[in-house]
Amino acid sequence: MRKSNSLRSRSTFGGRSRTAKFTVASCALSIALVTGCGAEDRDDVLKGFQLQLPPCPTENLTFSGQTSAPGINLAMSFTAPTSCVEKYLQDHHVDLSRPLYWPASGWDVIGDHTFPPTEPPFEPENMKQFKLKLDPNKQYKKYVGFRTPKDAEFTVLLVPVGEMTSLYMESDLAGRVGRAD
Template sequence: MGVALASWLVVVPMLGGCGHSRQEVLDVMYLKMPECPVKMLSYKADELWWPPATVEMSYTVPKSCMDDYLATQGVDDLGKPSLKWPSGWSGSNGDREIKPTDPPFPSETMKRFKLRLDASRTYPIHSFSTANRS
């Protein structure tokens, strides 16, 4: 059975509050977790604002569940991701060489979301917005 990893960075500017549960944060931002067993890897909400200015989550779910979840979020064609990793591309960014197997996210993001990718596998990358355009 395949496994899917989801990572979110949601940004919504608003004012004040703290001490809210994860479910309260998800509700106020119109975000919904997949309806299947979720193994939460990391979760952090900005406690200085209400609703939070940012929410970051990463979690693991069965692939079929993530496919269903992406479909409910309006990702029309799961068979045709916008990108894939490893990309097969190489190049450079300033003086830094970029190899096809370099992670698709900056190392800080990889650490924060506890992302561990295996370059011998292919990962689809889908791009979409939530219902409230978060």
């Protein structure tokens, strides 16, 4: 009995079995591959995209992104006064007189894929991050072409909230993000 306890204590380290240690190491490696070496904080990612938050107070900020390959991306949302959101969009080359709408008025065809009018406006992981549940019986303004000085482009969706507007944005093109200028 004593011998098996001795063997057992040698096969575990710090209370973890070899399987548990392997699982932890595998997860750490997976995270490093997906997020790059070291997670980037919000300020670093915004700086990498040459993007600032609007100058007015914001609420309910959500954020995810990275500026290094693979997967240069940025998804962000916040709620702010409507006039501030509109100014923010104009400052980033958005023509407010030319909105698209969600849901779309008809089916879209891009290449070999046909999209229904209620196709979610963002990638599934960003829809979850935003906790965005849209009513297909309402119409929401959507804009493309929101650009940063690094030529990154975003799709933007606006959801009115009384006197405020919630802005949801997802990068479409990375432009020169990740490259030194």
